[in-house]
Amino acid sequence: MKVLVGLVTAVLLLLGTNAAAAQPTDTTPYYWQVPGAGEHVLQSAGFDVEHGVDGAVQVVGDQRVADRLVRLGYRPSRFDSVYKPVATGRSADIGVQTFYGGYRTVAEHEKHLTDVAAAYPALTQVYDIGDSWRKTRGLGGHDIRAICITKKQSGDCSLSPNSAKPRFALIAQIHARELATGELAWRWIDHVTKGYGTDAEVTSILDTTELWVVPIVNPDGVDIVASGGNQPLMQRKNANNTSASCSAPSYGVDLNRNSTFKWGGAGTSRCGETYQGTAAGSEPETKAIEAWFKQLFPDQRGPGDTEPAPVTTKGVMITVHSYGNLIMPPWGWTWNANPNATQLAALGRKMAAFNGYTVVAEGDTTGTTDDFTYGNLGIASYTFEIGSGSGSCGGFFPQYSCVDSLFWPKNKGAFLTAAKAAKAPYAS
Numbered sequence: 001m002k003v004l005v006g007l008v009t010a011v012l013l014l015l016g017t018n019a020a021a022a023q024p025t026d027t028t029p030y031y032w033q034v035p036g037a038g039e040h041v042l043q044s045a046g047f048d049v050e051h052g053v054d055g056a057v058q059v060v061g062d063q064r065v066a067d068r069l070v071r072l073g074y075r076p077s078r079f080d081s082v083y084k085p086v087a088t089g090r091s092a093d094i095g096v097q098t099f100y101g102g103y104r105t106v107a108e109h110e111k112h113l114t115d116v117a118a119a120y121p122a123l124t125q126v127y128d129i130g131d132s133w134r135k136t137r138g139l140g141g142h143d144i145r146a147i148c149i150t151k152k153q154s155g156d157c158s159l160s161p162n163s164a165k166p167r168f169a170l171i172a173q174i175h176a177r178e179l180a181t182g183e184l185a186w187r188w189i190d191h192v193t194k195g196y197g198t199d200a201e202v203t204s205i206l207d208t209t210e211l212w213v214v215p216i217v218n219p220d221g222v223d224i225v226a227s228g229g230n231q232p233l234m235q236r237k238n239a240n241n242t243s244a245s246c247s248a249p250s251y252g253v254d255l256n257r258n259s260t261f262k263w264g265g266a267g268t269s270r271c272g273e274t275y276q277g278t279a280a281g282s283e284p285e286t287k288a289i290e291a292w293f294k295q296l297f298p299d300q301r302g303p304g305d306t307e308p309a310p311v312t313t314k315g316v317m318i319t320v321h322s323y324g325n326l327i328m329p330p331w332g333w334t335w336n337a338n339p340n341a342t343q344l345a346a347l348g349r350k351m352a353a354f355n356g357y358t359v360v361a362e363g364d365t366t367g368t369t370d371d372f373t374y375g376n377l378g379i380a381s382y383t384f385e386i387g388s389g390s391g392s393c394g395g396f397f398p399q400y401s402c403v404d405s406l407f408w409p410k411n412k413g414a415f416l417t418a419a420k421a422a423k424a425p426y427a428s
């Protein structure tokens with residue numbers, strides 16, 4: 001018996017040199033490089049597939065996920081750690097609820113909006129635009145909150161599409177685990193409120209434009225992520241766990257596949273990361289932001305797929321995601337160019353001049369937020385993918401310090417450019 005155990009141990013040790021060897025107890029997530037794999041094949045097999053580097057597909061998961069890939073004939077290799085070394089105990093923010101080195105909880109984001117509104121009543125208006133899934137079920141949850149920021153004149157910041165000032169809407173953390181994105185919304189809110197009257201560029205923007213921000217579209221998801229503390233859970237979707245017996249963090253509906261414009265197409269299993277839900281706009285978070293977008297922007301584009309929005313169109317929308325260092329205009333639902341593709345690429349390049357990201361249409365994603373806001377309303381719409389795929393500032397869980405050392409300095413100018421373009425995004 002002892003000999004046998006010794007043999008088994010030796011075999012396991014040998015296998016240990018293979019990155020995909022069985023270590024059933026290791027639940028630490030990694031980014032795995034999967035050479036020769038097709039993104040869609042892996043996605044429909046239920047894998048958590050991400051933007052690869054050098055054309056290779058990446059999968060996120062622990063050793064068991066890598067073992068499954070091996071059983072399917074792939075040769076995954078560990079590319080990078082999901083968790084980065086975390087500095088704890090930020091002395092500057094004692095009493096603030098943070099996790100993973102400084103990322104703010106949903107409660108802190110909510111307090112932030114309340115604090116900003118109290119400090120800048122002449123510049124701001126906060127709205128409750130709907131409920132998260134858990135709140136609709138009486139399971140706790142949250143209101144989804146939006147803030148309007150402008151130098152308020154009579155009638156400004158009202159939920160009515162025919163506004164006197166053009167509007168720039170920025171939303172973040174619709175994918176809960178994309179941690180840096182909510183923090184960027186936070187920086188943006190602070191920059192434009194604190195800068196009014198002292199920063200000429202900000203002052204000019206707030207005098208002429210309404211800035212709207214939803215820092216956390218998916219607060220239930222962020223609660224799940226934050227519950228992991230310094231090892232945040234990898235919840236991407238909302239908290240809807242009624243449709244299947246998926247285990248955390250794989251339950252929920254992907255709110256960036258659930259929008260009503262061209263919803264459907266190739267989906268994934270109910271436990272898959274891009275599960276689109278049972279129907280177009282089935283989720284309360286989707287309903288909330290779509291209703292809110294329709295309150296902010298008139299429909300400025302005809303119904304045909306090839307009808308461009310006119311050059312007089314007003315309004316810009318950015319939905320902030322991570323990762324990939326990309327600025328992605330529509331379409332997602334088709335690889336065909338959208339009818340404003342040239343103009344959207346031109347404004348995309350103006351923003352990319354600040355953050356250095358690659359401007360490229362997304363393709364092969366249905367039910368996305370930006371397809372809805374462009375396709376349905378005609379406004380200039382973009383998905384930003386913040387950060388690279390590896391290193392201490394890469395992936396879903398970059399070190400907190402990366403927000404201020406890298407992401408915010410790179411994207412501040414891009415957001416300001418979007419705000420200035422809101423009056424005529426297709427004429428710039």
Ligand SMILES: [Zn+2]
Nearest residue numbers: 175178321322
């Ligand atoms: Zn995302």
